[in-house]
Amino acid sequence: MHQQKPRIEERTQMLARARLRGSGPERDACVVNVSSRGLAVTADNPPRRGEIVEVVVGDNRLVGEVKWSDVRRFGMILRERISVISLISGDSAGVTLKRKEAxxxxxxxxxxxxxSIARKFQFVVFAAAGAVATIVAAEFVSDGLQSLNKAKAAMAGQPVVQVKSRSR
Structure with a gap:
């Protein structure tokens, strides 16, 4: 008696029209259950064990190796893991997990x-604000030093020279 290995993950039941490509003519098929690693498919004249086939479900092309085959059904292991939810929902963006990860x-x-662009822009804004603040502080210090020089000159008895103030 042939014993089947326990499955790594459970299969999800579904019914989806598909096209089967491989040895022989392209033909209609129906995906009856799926996991992230494989499919069970019904088709007239299913492929033999060991064949590499492509099952097209909607816009998604699933390629894999036939692991078992009987009169109307076959099971295949996929080359790439897939998102079961994406396949069932008909996601056209791709169901392979590598593509989704990419x-x-x-x-x-x-x-x-x-x-990164936002950080660079923020740096430029802060640098400009820092430059403006530096100029304002320099003006303030310059005005303060002029006042001190005038006071020092007045205390020393020297004539105080009036400097024209800058228009603001």
Whole structure:
């Protein structure tokens, strides 16, 4: 008696129209259950064990190796892990987890780029504000020193020279 290995993860039941490509003509098929690592499919004239086939569900192309086959059904292990939820919901952005991870990384990179630009802009604004504050402080100190020089000259009995104030 043939004993089946325990499954790594449970299969999710579903019914989805598909196209089967592999040896022989392209034909209609139906995905009956799915996990992140494999599919069970019904089709007329299913492929034999060991064949590499492509099952197209909506816009998603799932490639894998046939692990078992009988009169109308076959099971296949996928080359890449997939998101079961994305396949069931008909997500056209891709169901392979590598592609989803790449999209996630791309979005994170774009967000980091936007954040980097914002930080650079913030630095420029703070640098400009610092420069303006430095100029204002220098003017204030300059005016204060002029007043002190006038007071010092007056106390020493020297004539006080009037300096024209800058127009503001």
């Amino acid at each position: 999209l996630r990384r791309e979005k994170a990179r774009a967000a980091a780029d936007r954040s």
